[in-house]
Amino acid sequence: MTVRFGLLGAGRIGKVHAKAVSANGDAKLVAVADPFAAAANAIASAYGCEVRTIDTIESSADIDAVVICTPTDTHADLIERFARAGKAVFCEKPIDLDTARVEACIDVVAKTKGKLMVGFNRRFDPHFMAVRKAIDDGKIGDVEMVTITSRDPGAPPVDYIKRSGGIFRDMTIHDFDMARFLLGEEPVSVSATAAVLIDKAIGVAGDYDSVSVLLQTASGKQAMISNSRRATYGYDQRIEIHGSKGMVAAENQRPFSIEVANGDGYTRPPLHDFFMTRYTEAYANEIAAFISAVEKGTDISPSGADGLAALKLADAAVRSVKEGKLISVA
Amino acid sequence: MTVRFGLLGAGRIGKVHAKAVSANGDAKLVAVADPFAAAANAIASAYGCEVRTIDTIESSADIDAVVICTPTDTHADLIERFARAGKAVFCEKPIDLDTARVEACIDVVAKTKGKLMVGFNRRFDPHFMAVRKAIDDGKIGDVEMVTITSRDPGAPPVDYIKRSGGIFRDMTIHDFDMARFLLGEEPVSVSATAAVLIDKAIGVAGDYDSVSVLLQTASGKQAMISNSRRATYGYDQRIEIHGSKGMVAAENQRPFSIEVANGDGYTRPPLHDFFMTRYTEAYANEIAAFISAVEKGTDISPSGADGLAALKLADAAVRSVKEGKLISVA
Amino acid sequence: MTVRFGLLGAGRIGKVHAKAVSANGDAKLVAVADPFAAAANAIASAYGCEVRTIDTIESSADIDAVVICTPTDTHADLIERFARAGKAVFCEKPIDLDTARVEACIDVVAKTKGKLMVGFNRRFDPHFMAVRKAIDDGKIGDVEMVTITSRDPGAPPVDYIKRSGGIFRDMTIHDFDMARFLLGEEPVSVSATAAVLIDKAIGVAGDYDSVSVLLQTASGKQAMISNSRRATYGYDQRIEIHGSKGMVAAENQRPFSIEVANGDGYTRPPLHDFFMTRYTEAYANEIAAFISAVEKGTDISPSGADGLAALKLADAAVRSVKEGKLISVA
Amino acid sequence: MTVRFGLLGAGRIGKVHAKAVSANGDAKLVAVADPFAAAANAIASAYGCEVRTIDTIESSADIDAVVICTPTDTHADLIERFARAGKAVFCEKPIDLDTARVEACIDVVAKTKGKLMVGFNRRFDPHFMAVRKAIDDGKIGDVEMVTITSRDPGAPPVDYIKRSGGIFRDMTIHDFDMARFLLGEEPVSVSATAAVLIDKAIGVAGDYDSVSVLLQTASGKQAMISNSRRATYGYDQRIEIHGSKGMVAAENQRPFSIEVANGDGYTRPPLHDFFMTRYTEAYANEIAAFISAVEKGTDISPSGADGLAALKLADAAVRSVKEGKLISVA
Numbered sequence A, B, C, D: 001m002t003v004r005f006g007l008l009g010a011g012r013i014g015k016v017h018a019k020a021v022s023a024n025g026d027a028k029l030v031a032v033a034d035p036f037a038a039a040a041n042a043i044a045s046a047y048g049c050e051v052r053t054i055d056t057i058e059s060s061a062d063i064d065a066v067v068i069c070t071p072t073d074t075h076a077d078l079i080e081r082f083a084r085a086g087k088a089v090f091c092e093k094p095i096d097l098d099t100a101r102v103e104a105c106i107d108v109v110a111k112t113k114g115k116l117m118v119g120f121n122r123r124f125d126p127h128f129m130a131v132r133k134a135i136d137d138g139k140i141g142d143v144e145m146v147t148i149t150s151r152d153p154g155a156p157p158v159d160y161i162k163r164s165g166g167i168f169r170d171m172t173i174h175d176f177d178m179a180r181f182l183l184g185e186e187p188v189s190v191s192a193t194a195a196v197l198i199d200k201a202i203g204v205a206g207d208y209d210s211v212s213v214l215l216q217t218a219s220g221k222q223a224m225i226s227n228s229r230r231a232t233y234g235y236d237q238r239i240e241i242h243g244s245k246g247m248v249a250a251e252n253q254r255p256f257s258i259e260v261a262n263g264d265g266y267t268r269p270p271l272h273d274f275f276m277t278r279y280t281e282a283y284a285n286e287i288a289a290f291i292s293a294v295e296k297g298t299d300i301s302p303s304g305a306d307g308l309a310a311l312k313l314a315d316a317a318v319r320s321v322k323e324g325k326l327i328s329v330a
Helices: A011-021 A036-049 A055-060 A071-086 A099-109 A124-138 A158-163 A165-181 A198-202 A281-296 A304-323 B010-021 B035-045 B054-059 B074-082 B099-109 B128-136 B156-165 B167-183 B200-204 B280-296 B304-323 C012-023 C037-047 C054-059 C072-084 C099-111 C126-135 C158-163 C167-183 C199-206 C280-295 C304-323 D014-022 D037-047 D054-059 D072-084 D099-111 D126-136 D156-163 D169-181 D200-204 D280-296 D304-322
Strands: A003-008 A027-033 A065-068 A088-092 A116-119 A141-153 A188-195 A210-217 A223-229 A235-243 A245-249 A258-262 A265-268 B005-008 B027-033 B064-070 B088-092 B116-119 B143-151 B188-195 B210-217 B222-228 B235-245 B246-250 B259-261 B263-269 C003-008 C029-035 C065-068 C088-091 C116-119 C143-151 C187-193 C210-217 C222-228 C234-241 C247-250 C256-261 C264-269 D003-008 D027-033 D064-070 D088-092 D114-117 D142-152 D189-196 D209-217 D222-228 D236-243 D247-250 D258-262 D265-268
Touching: A003 A011, A011 A065, A011 A281, A011 B074, A027 A055, A027 A158, A027 C126, A036 C126, A055 A071, A065 A071, A065 C116, A065 D027, A065 D304, A071 A088, A071 B054, A088 A141, A099 A304, A099 B222, A116 A281, A116 A304, A124 A165, A124 A235, A124 A245, A124 A281, A124 C256, A124 D209, A141 A165, A141 B143, A141 B210, A141 B222, A158 A198, A165 A188, A165 A235, A165 A304, A165 B128, A188 A304, A198 D200, A210 A304, A210 B143, A210 B188, A210 B222, A223 B143, A223 B210, A223 D265, A245 A265, A245 B143, A245 D258, A258 C099, A258 C126, A281 C264, A304 B188, B005 B010, B005 B054, B005 B280, B005 D200, B010 B064, B010 B280, B035 C158, B035 D169, B054 B074, B064 B074, B064 B280, B064 C247, B064 D280, B074 B088, B088 B280, B088 D209, B099 D064, B116 B280, B116 B304, B116 C187, B128 B235, B128 B246, B128 B280, B128 D258, B143 B167, B167 B188, B167 B210, B167 B235, B167 C126, B167 D064, B188 B304, B188 C054, B210 B304, B210 C143, B210 D088, B246 C116, B246 D247, B259 C210, B259 D126, B259 D265, B263 D014, C003 C012, C003 C054, C003 C280, C012 C029, C012 C037, C012 C065, C012 C280, C029 C037, C029 C054, C065 C072, C065 C280, C072 C088, C088 C280, C099 C304, C116 C280, C126 C167, C126 C234, C126 C247, C126 C280, C143 C167, C143 D142, C143 D222, C158 C199, C167 C187, C167 C210, C167 C222, C167 C234, C187 C304, C187 D189, C187 D209, C199 D064, C210 C304, C210 D099, C210 D189, C210 D209, C210 D222, C222 D142, C222 D209, C222 D222, D003 D014, D003 D280, D014 D027, D014 D037, D014 D064, D014 D280, D027 D037, D037 D156, D054 D072, D064 D280, D072 D156, D114 D280, D114 D304, D126 D247, D126 D280, D156 D200, D169 D189, D169 D209, D169 D222, D169 D304, D209 D304
Parallel strands: A003 A027, A003 A065, A065 A088, A088 A116, A141 A223, B005 B027, B005 B064, B064 B088, B088 B116, B143 B222, C003 C029, C003 C065, C065 C088, C088 C116, C143 C222, D003 D027, D003 D064, D064 D088, D088 D114, D142 D222
Antiparallel strands: A141 A235, A188 A210, A210 A223, A235 A245, A245 C256, A258 A265, A258 C247, A265 D265, B143 B235, B188 B210, B210 B222, B235 B246, B246 D258, B259 B263, B259 D247, B263 C264, C143 C234, C187 C210, C210 C222, C234 C247, C256 C264, D142 D236, D189 D209, D209 D222, D236 D247, D258 D265
16 A cells, blocks of 8 residues: 655745655655645645645545644644544644643544544654664663753744744753653653753743753653754754663764864864754654554554644643743643 | 771772882881781781771871771761871771761861861872863863763762762762862752662662762753763773863773774773773872871872761752752851 | 666675665666566566566667676676677676686776776775775875775685685685775785685685785785675675774674673674675765766776776786795786 | 893984883883983983993893894894893894895894894784784685885985895885785795885985885785885875785775864875874883893794894895795795
């Protein structure tokens, strides 16, 4: 079976998914929709698919699944429409910035027996997958303490930040998901600190640019997250998991693995400077997992519930900073 | 000038300092005191010094300085006695487990115009010193976020733990000092989580074996500390500092820098398995700094005030865990 | 302009090039030829091209260029035929195992004003390219000494070895090309040692499995090459260049950049176990360079002359081992 | 038993050995001799020993062993004198630059049943010892191919070079010894190339500054040595051994294990810039091994025969360069 795709949104991330779908032998990109005709046409021309409206894709019999890459505030509505239309849905994170809206959306998906995958791409990074596999293979025993470092090369425009839901819901949410993925047990408490150290305009916009978070599970497992909107040396993405028998860590990635040595010392190049080059394989693996689950009718992961759980941790982190205390999560 | 030393306590750490003093060209080990005659005699014989009582050392005209390596509950009293006796004092951490007692002791030192150095040996590790120098040299701009990882190869006996003041005052206190040393600004809040993941007997003794701490300064600088009483791969001691212009980190140390590669992969040996081999140079540098300050009459660092500040952070961490909230420190 | 391709040979390496051509936006795979219909059909079906005979491809007006992936003993003939037919030719190394035959072939290419690129794929590895760029950017000053390590995960079948021309012409030839690429000056002498240490059957077949080579240029620059047909830890491919101002090196590559630490030490996974996964990007870059040169009418590199030069070094190495002396090359 | 030492020569390396002897609990430095009174007095004062003449030391009943750190051209004579005097002898390499003289000297040692250790300090480096142990423990199976990289931070004065016997006898000789130590089988052939790439004055003095050497044993094991008189990034000392089951390598050493990351990449500091700081532990271990062998009456290694074997390989390398061929060694 070939899974036939409609792509909603032809922007930056839409292009990534168009390429991943087209390169996958079990999938076919049938149509793309975008209010900007030029963007839709560019994808249509590059990958040999049609341009259709969202409405038309919704009613297209030749489309089995959609990839939602539209603005965040349209996600929940589109998920509901396409779940009702019987299409499998892959949606970029987040489902919505409001937990009540996310819960309502997940209800609709459940009632329509829909399929929904949320785009936590990092779970599909080959290096992080190898870490997960090392844990599953018993290499480190029981997981006890997780450290996640996630630093962006540079801050996004303040306009983006204003619409982002704040650093915890926009950036840390990936790390909350990763912590859940690695801890193997739900966090029950969140403590966070946050500050504006990089750009005062971010503070004026009501957000932070440098945050630290502690999570703890019922049995006492702990996760620490360190986030910054700036890393002069590139896109810093590390995880380190300590267990009862040992430790496993994923190293940073750089485009060129060379080293120059001279009187100043030994220098390796900066890391990737962009999430798309850093996570190229993760995006392809993610879509492949979605296609495989749709084809085989198996459970989809990460699910809407995973999206909701990460959002609740983000909300708790926001409260922890405001109230200066540890916040319990159900 | 040669600084003439009396050593109080001939146990494990006493031997380390006896060796460091003896090997230092500007110092001379004159006498050692210990209630266990065999221990004192062993040091006397190895380093060619006399065995005296503490009382005799206190009144010895041929002794300029003492190194206090006796049990913790004797530290404050001995510091006061020897400050009053006009001897420069190097005391192993902590001064005391009770902040009021520490404050009283520091008062006595101040009133007697005494000299007191507290044994936060890690400040003198050549690798951590190089990190500090990189910061001072402006290599990373303004310090913003610090991550300290400190994991012991194995837990001490439960009997030790009962007398230790708990993991925050016994183990994390080194990391609190290191955070202060590196942040360059006093922490104003502490959030901590703690659990018993390794050995239930530690929990029965009222302590934890796995803890995570967040510190924040008034300007928003943050430090994260991760501690465990167990690391199967050796003594894990890392620091990583992010600043406005970049990052500097100190790597772990191992006794043998080799790598074996075969079908299982590339394997480097475990780290040092003991704090004394890991920090051999730090102990020698520490005593050298004390000797130099005594000789030249310069300020001594880390001082009693540094010991007190770290203890207050430890107390705040204990409260944070108990009360489930961020604790402000003056 | 789109460069339209015919693929000669649908075996293992043919598939690699079929994929690279098809994925390149400036090229189109028009036809494939292979005596094994199933192999040709598989490529035709996967990439939407036709199956034709070599004769038909030779006379096809809709084909601008060919990729020769047929057995080695057909290379020179096919290069000549397609050069005469006015097609640009990309040929897998080697052109031939006999230098006289290679020279004759290059003559034909020259007389027909043909375009010929020889498949020294490693020049296009992004890490080795970054090394070359570091040299070109003056990072290490004048190149002085080069060390190349090239070890295969395992020996090929003895049947292959018998037809291979021997380890120097089959395996070391890549390193001879890399040495020429990096030294920036032609070697004038070759010293080699060789032994059978891995598999006696290789010796019975008249070949070696473990060889070491020294090259020197007229001005005294030196290159050392270490080759083995076995590396239990994966495909070992390193280069290290020392210059008047410093050193630049390319590190090995592994599929998963993780590290597991426990009582046995710190272990990273083995390297790639296959040249195709190790050099995936190199193959794509190589074809892209060929396409670009054909499109723009620019010089092609590595050329037939490069293939010839490397072969002459291989011949000299064979002689050096046999005669126990340094062999001068013109 | 305490081994009582006389030190002959109070120069740079003499100081290293004075310190190592004095710090060793099983040895005592009794006397030092040097024609420069100031140098001898400095050591006498620092370590509490007497200043005596060489003649007096030779006849001193309170001296069991000597360390010879005098100029090279005095070594063989002094070894013979002190062997005849019944003192155990530790002599800095080389015994002499002439093999016939070395053979005669070894004869005298044998006839007098003397004890002689030659100062190939690198065998006692803890990292190289760990490599040797990994081989002995069967971690890599049978040794097959060895690569030794040895690059000095900078060239010595030309005056030194003139008296040095040339780079092969002065510098590469350490690597010849290391190759023998690691191969576990005697080399039977030597091929070398050599050039002047760094400083023309070195060429005018009749020497080279950049050399490459291939060694092969009777069974086909191979060693490659790369030497340069200049390394801008510090003292480059690496060994890598490939065996039938895997590889073991010793990494370079640097004084500070930190890393700074910024827009220019990730930079670790240069290596040690001096052989004395790089090999501090090796010098102490070396003297400890000598003391232990003298105390216990066990065999001494490396012996005079080891010094002779390395010198013969150096002589063969010189001939190989001159004659442009592989040189067989007995």
